[in-house]
Amino acid sequence: MAMPSALIGFAYFKLVSRLLSYPFTPVENVLVQSVAGSVGTMPLGCGFVGVIPALEFLLKPKENGPLSISLWKLIVWAVGICFFGVVFAVPLRREVIIREKLKFPSGTATALMIGVLHGEKGDAGLMLQQSRDLPLRGQEDESDRLLPADTADRSLELSRTRSSRDAGQGDEVELGATDHDDWKVKIKLLTVSFGISALYTVVSYFIPQLRDLPIFGLPLAHNWLWTFNPSPAYVAQGIIMGPSTTLHMLFGAIIGWGVLSPLAKSKGWAPGPVSDWTTGSKGWIVWVSLAIMLADSFVSLGWVILRPTMSIIRDYYPEARRAFQEHSWKEIFTFQIRLNKGYSALRPIITPNDLSLTKSVTNGPEEDAPPEHLISTRTTLIGLILSLSLCIAAVHYSFAGLIPLLLTLLALVLALLLSVMGVRALGETDLNPVSGISKLTQLLFALVTPRGSKNAIIVNLLAGALSESGALQAGDLMQDLKAGHLLGAAPSAQFYGQLIGSAVGAVLSAGVYRLYTNVYQVPGGQFQIPTGYVWVFTARLVTGQGLPPMVPEWALGAGVLFAVTTTVRTWGARTGWGGVRFVPGGIAVAVGMYNVPSFTLARTIGGLIHLYWHTYLGREETPVIILASGLILGEGLFSIVNLLLASFGVPHL
Template identity: 45%
Template sequence: MCFSNMYFGLQTGWISMMSLQSSLLGFALFKPFQSILQVKFSPVENVVLQTVAVATATMPLAAGFVGIIPALALLNKSDHPEGAIVLSFQQLVLWSLGVAFFGVFFAVPLRKQTIIREKLRFPSGTATAQMISLLHQQPDPTMTSTSSSTTIMTLRQRHKKHLQLNNDNDDDQQPLLSLTSDPSVHSSSSSSSYGSQGDLPNHLDSTNFEEAWHLKLKALLISFSMSSLYTLLSYFFPIITNLPIFNWLCFNLVDFRAWDWYFAPSLSYVGQGIIMGLPTTLSMLLGCIVGWGILSPMAYYSGWATGPVDDWKTGSKGWILWVSLGVMISESIISLAIVTIRTITRSIARSSLDTKATTETSTVQQEDDIETVFQEGEEEDDEYEDAPADQQVSKWTTIIGLIVSTLLCIYLVRHVFGPDILPVSLTLLAVVVAMFLSVLAVRALGETDLNPVSGIGKISQVIFAGILPGSIAANLIAGGIAEAGAQQAGDLMQDLKTGHLLHASPKAQFYGQLIGSLFSVFTASGAYLLYRNVYTIPGPEFPVPTAQVWLDMSRLVNGQPLPPHVSEFVIGFAIVFGIFVIIQETSTMHQRSIGWQRYIPQGMAFSIGMYNPPSFTLARVIGGLMTYYWYQYCEKHDDDDDDDTWWLDPRYRYKVGKVLIIIIGSGFVLGEGTFALVNMIMHACHVPHL
C-alpha cells in the first residue's frame, strides 16, 4: 500500500488512507487460518492491523515524498544559492524519522475531546468500523452505539426535561427505551464492555456468511487481476495509456491531444473514483473543464502563457496551476476559520450549560428520590463511555514522547539540511505551529472527512515567509513539518474513531501507529529512491504536480511575481469558492435542508481536477458513476427488476449489497499499485516494448 500511494502520489498528488483496503485485505489474509490461530482474528485485531497498515501507507504524503522532497530537487540558483537539494537514501530516512512521530503524540490528547466527549463523526473511521463489522459478521457498531446512547440520558438533559415536564416523570423516561425495543436494532454486549465481541445478527447464519464472503473475495480477485493485467499491458503497449478518443470523435478536425485532452483507461483511477464517490468526481470534472477546456486555451491565445501547453513555467499548465492554488488556499483558510469559530462557540455554550446544570442539581435532587439521584450519578459517569484506564495512553507517555519526538525532529532536520537553512529555533517553531494547526486539521477531519493537509502546509509557508523572508528552501521544509504533523494526527484520529466504535484498545492502536510509521520510514524512502532512479522525476510518467504547487507557493510568498493576468483569476476564483464554503458550512451548522446546496462544487476536488491532466479525472468520473448506479440498483425494489442486468449474478446484490462496489474499487487500486513495481523492474532491466 505504501508503494501504491507512492506511485499514485507521484503521478497525481492523490493518495488514499487505505483504511478500507487494509481492513479488507487483513481479513482476507487471516480468515483461512482462523481455525489454527491461538487468538481469534476478531474485529479488535482487525482494527489494530489496519492502524499499522494506514500508518505505513500514508508515509509518502506525511514525509513529503510526493510534495516537498521533489520540490527541493526542483530548486534553482535563484531559489537557493546551492541550487537543487537532492537527498540521498540515508538523508531520506533521517528526514522521515524526524517528521514521523510528533504528529502521533499530538493526536493522543485530542481523542478524549473530539471522539469521546463531542463524538465527532470522522466519516472514514466510521465507515471502516462498519466494514470491519460486516466482514466479521457483527452488528453495525453505529447502530449499537446509537441504541446504547439513547438509553442513557445525561444529567443535563434530564434537568432540562425536568423543568419542561415537571409532573410527568413517567412520560419523560418512556422515549429512552424506544430504540432498544426496536427489533431492527441489534444490541450487543460490546456496547458496555471493551474487548467483547458482541452477538451475531439473528438474520445471518454461517452458511449465508460464507457464501457472501466467497462472493466478496471473488470480486476482489477479479478486479485486482483486471487492473494488474492492464498495468502489465500498458508497459508493452504504451499507446493504451493515452487514447486520443476526442480526436477520433471529431475526426481529427481539432487536435484535442495537443491540449492534453486524451483518455487513460486506467482501472486504478476508476477505482479511486469509486471510492471518492460521484459528488467529488463531478467537482473534479468541473475543475477539469474550466481549467483545461476554458482557461488553458484562453491563456494561450491571449498571450499570457505562450509556451508548450504542458510546461510548468511558460505553458498554460503552469498558468492554471495558480488558479487552482488560489482555490485550495481559500477553501483551507475559510474552512479552518469556521472550524475554529465553531469550536470556540461550542466550548462557551457547553460551559454555560454545565454551569446551569450545576445550579439546578440541588432542585432536582430535592424532588427525586434517592434511587433516582443515584442512577443519575451513574448515567453522568457513563455519558462519556471510554476504554478502561489500562487500555489508554498515559499522560506521561504522551508528554515524554512529544518532547523526545520534537527534539528528534530538530536534531535530524539540522543534520540533514545543515544549520544554515532552517535554524534550530525556527525548527522548534515549525513543530509548535504544526501542533496548533493539527488541532484545526483534526477538527476539520472529524466534521467534514477532509484533512486539509495541503492548506495546513501553505498556511505554515505564509507564516515562515514573514519570519524568514527570501529563504525558499526553509519555507518548504517548515511547510513539510506542518503537513507531517497534520497528516499523522489525522490518520491516528480516524483509526481511533474506528477503534472506539469497535471497542479496541487505544493504547494498542497508538503503538501500532508508531510501529507502522517506523517501518514505513524505510519502506517509503526505498520506494521513492527506486522511482527516482528508474524514472525521471518530474517526467512524463510521474509529473509530480504537488511538488510544483509547493514550489510555486513558496516562490509567491517570498516575493516572486505571478504570470501575466493570472492574479485577477486567482482572486476571483478564491472569492467564489470562499463563498461556497461559507454556504456549505453554515447550512450544515444550522442543519438546514440540503436542496440545491448539494450541487455546490467542492473546492479541493475542483482544484485537483484543474492541476491534474484530464485523463486522470475522466477515469475517476467513470468510477463515481459506477458507484452511483450500483447504489441505485441495490436500492431498487424486487418488483422493479428488469432484464438489463442479465449479465450480473443477482447474488451480488442480495448477498453482498452496496459494499461490493467498494471492494471492486479497492481491487482496481491495489492491482495497478502492486504491478507498477513489476513495470518498474522491467523498465530498469530495459525489457523491450513497443
C-alpha cells in the same frame, strides 16, 4: 487505504486461519488495518509526493537549489518526522472521540466493513453510537465515501439491542451471522478485481500508449492534453470518492483545460507549449487553482475555529456576565476553572441546558476503554518530547545549515496547533485539510523569514512539510482509533502498532521514492509531480516573487468566488440543505484544474459507477467498495513489478 488494508488483512488471515492457535476477530483485524494504514500514510506524510520532489527537481539556482539529498538523509528525515503527529493524537482522542463523539465517517465505515467481513461467525459485536451520532450522507465535505447509515440499512441484518454497560450508556449493535456464500462472493469479487487490475498494470508497461488514449481526437490530445488514462486504480478511487467530488473535479478540469487554458494561450498570457510549467498554460492554470484551494481551506479552517468559539460565547457569556455582576471573585475564579474543564457540571453559577458545541455535557461522554488499555499521560509526555527532539535533529541533519533552529521550533509549534484543527475538521467532515494547513504555515513563515534570504524558499517548504505531516498523521490515527473504539480494540495496541507502521513506512517510502526517481524521469510524462509545483509556486507567491501576466486578477476573482461557495457549502452541511451537493467544492475543483484531464476523467467514471449502483439501482455499497479495493490493490502492488521491469531495462513493445 483503511478499507483496502482491512480487506486484504482479513483475506490473508482467513486463508491461514487453520494454522493459527488464536482466533482472528474484528479486534485483530482493526489492529492489522491500523499498522497497514500507517505504512501507507508515510509517502505523503514524509513529503515524498510534493515537498521532497520540489526540493530536488524544481528549485532554481538563485533559490539555493536544486538540492541533492542522499538516500541516507531521506531515511533520517522520514524517520525523524514520522512520529510526532502520531504521539500528539493521543491526548486528542479522549476529547474528540469519547467526549465530543465526532463522527469520523471513514473510521466508522471501516469498522462496519470489518463487522461485515466477520459477521458470519456471529460474534462481531460492534459498539455504535446512537443513531443521532451516525454520519449521514451529505454531511461530509469533499468526499462522498462509504457511510455506515446506508451500509447498516442494506448490507447487514442488524438486530439492535439496547444494553446497559455500567452507567447505562451506549447502544450495542450485534452483527448477525451473514450467509457463508455471501462472504465467498465478496472474497471472489475482491480476487477477480485484483487480477484484472494487475493484468492491466503489467500490460500497460509493454503498451504504454494505453495510459494516454486520445479519445477526443489527436488535435485535442496533442494541443490541449485532453487524453484518457483508463487506470483501474483511478476508476476505483472515483468509486470511493463518490459522484459529488468527482463531478466537481470534472467541472474544474473543464474550466481549467477547456476554458482557461485556450484563453491564456490565445491572449498571450501563457505563450509557451501547453504542457510547459513555466511559460505554458499548465503553469498559468495552477495559480488560479491554488487561489481556489487557499480560499476554500482558509474558510474551512476559519469555520473550524469560529464554530466552537461562537458556541462557547453563546452558551456561557450571559452567565459569565451575570457572575461578574452578582458573585464574588472567589465564585468567578471557581467558574473559570470549571469552564476550562469543559465537561464538568457548572452549577450553581451555570446550568447548561443544550450546548451546541457538544452533547457530551447533557448526555455524558461515551464509555472509554479500561485504564490498562489506555496510553498514560506520562508516556504521552515522554513520547512527545522524544518525537519532537528526534524531528528537530533529523531536520538539521538532513538539511544542515538551511533552516535556523528557532524557525524549526516555530514550525513544530504551528504543526501541533494546526493538527488540532485538522483532526476536528476530519472528524466532522471526513476531510483533513492538510493542503490548506500547509499553505497557512507557508504564509505565516513568509512573514518571519528575512526578505531576500537565499534559503527563504527552502525554509518555507520545510515548515509547510512539518505542519502537513503532523496534521496528516494525527488525523489518520484518529480515524483508526475511531474504528478501534467502535470495535473494542485497545487504544494502546493501536498506538504502538501505528508507531511500528510509521517507522517501517518511513524507511520503505524513502527507498521506493529513490528507486522511482532513479528509474523514471521526474518530472516527466508518467510522474509530473503537480503537487510539487503547487508547493513551489506557493512558496514563491508568499515570499514575494512575481506572477505571470493576468494571474493576480484571475486568481483573486476565483478565490473570492470559491470563498463564497465554500461558505454556502459549510452552511448547507450544517443546516441539512439538500442542494449543498450541487455547489462546487473548492478543493475538488482545484484538483481537477491543476491536474491534467486524464487524471480526472477515469475518476469521474468511477464516481458515475457509484452513482448508478447505489443511487439508481438502490444496491448496497459494500460490493462496489470491495470491487474498488481490489482494483486499487492490484494496480498498486503490480506497479512495483513495472518498476522492476523498468529498472532491468525490459523494453516496451
